Amino acid sequence: MLVALLIPLAIVDLAAIVLLVLGLRTSAAARARALALGGLGCLLTVAFVTVLGVLLGLADAFDRTATADPSEKATLLARGISETMNGTVMGLLAMVLPALTLVVLSIRAGRMRKSAGAASRRLGGELDPRA
Secondary structure, X not given: OHHHHHHHHHHHHHXXXXXXXXXOOOOHHHHHHHHHHHHHHHHHHHHHHHHHHHHHHHHHHHHHHHOOOOOOHHHHHHHHHHHXXXXXXXXXXXXXXXXXXXXXXXXXXXXXXXXXXXXHHHHHHHHOOOO
């Protein structure tokens, strides 16, 4: 079920990165929209994973402690809290890694655009018959 929720969000992230890096839309507004889509996908991913991990972890912890011996309740509750924190960490990783990827790729795309612009100006200067 979790994978079914994350697939559309991953597609939004990938689409934003492809639009940004490949420069299919080169206007500044389109690049800003692509960054916003990527950021939105990251935030939705972290929200789904974190909330789902917390809810499942806590529900499981309290279900286990409801039917357990009193001597085991603390151990079972600690395991449930640990599972909840692991879900939170996975949600944060799901947000941070795509965000870092988006930043790195956007920096590289900016450098490539500057390099291509400089090369085209040099080539234009060399091919100009008036020079």
